[in-house]
Amino acid sequence: MKRIAPLLVVAAALTVAACGGSEPADEATPTTDPREIAYIETMDQVAVRTQEDWDEEHVLAVGYAICERLAAGDVATSDVLPWVISEYGAEDSAAVAAATQAPRHLCAEG
Numbered sequence: 001m002k003r004i005a006p007l008l009v010v011a012a013a014l015t016v017a018a019c020g021g022s023e024p025a026d027e028a029t030p031t032t033d034p035r036e037i038a039y040i041e042t043m044d045q046v047a048v049r050t051q052e053d054w055d056e057e058h059v060l061a062v063g064y065a066i067c068e069r070l071a072a073g074d075v076a077t078s079d080v081l082p083w084v085i086s087e088y089g090a091e092d093s094a095a096v097a098a099a100t101q102a103p104r105h106l107c108a109e110g
Contacts, residue, residue: 039063039106046097054094062088062098067107077103 031037043059046052066084069075075083081099088095 035106035108036060039101042101042105043094043097046101047094050093050097052093052097054097059094059098062092062095063102063106066098066102070103070107 031040040056040059043054043063047054062084065087066075066080069083070077070080080103081096084092084095084099090096
């Protein structure tokens with residue numbers, strides 16, 4: 001039962017998010033950063049709509065990588081998607097979705 005309980009919490013949180021709730025999807029690692037919360041919630045909603053099951057750590061890693069590139073001036077906002085596809089591949093749907101959501105929700109200057 002101890003192994004199932006965390007899965008039930010995540011499943012319940014995803015169900016609430018799909019119904020328009022505002023609970024974070026992963027209560028095991030709560031965050032207080034409003035940008036990160038907004039990004040995670042948005043990505044959860046995108047995942048539900050597209051019937052994807054993305055790893056939250058990967059979604060955050062890609063999002064922060066995008067923010068770092070933008071902040072360093074290595075990539076312009078208009079070039080985020082091509083950069084993401086070259087780094088992660090077009091088949092990485094989480095990364096492709098992050099290309100559109102991270103600049104708006106996660107990055108400080110988005």
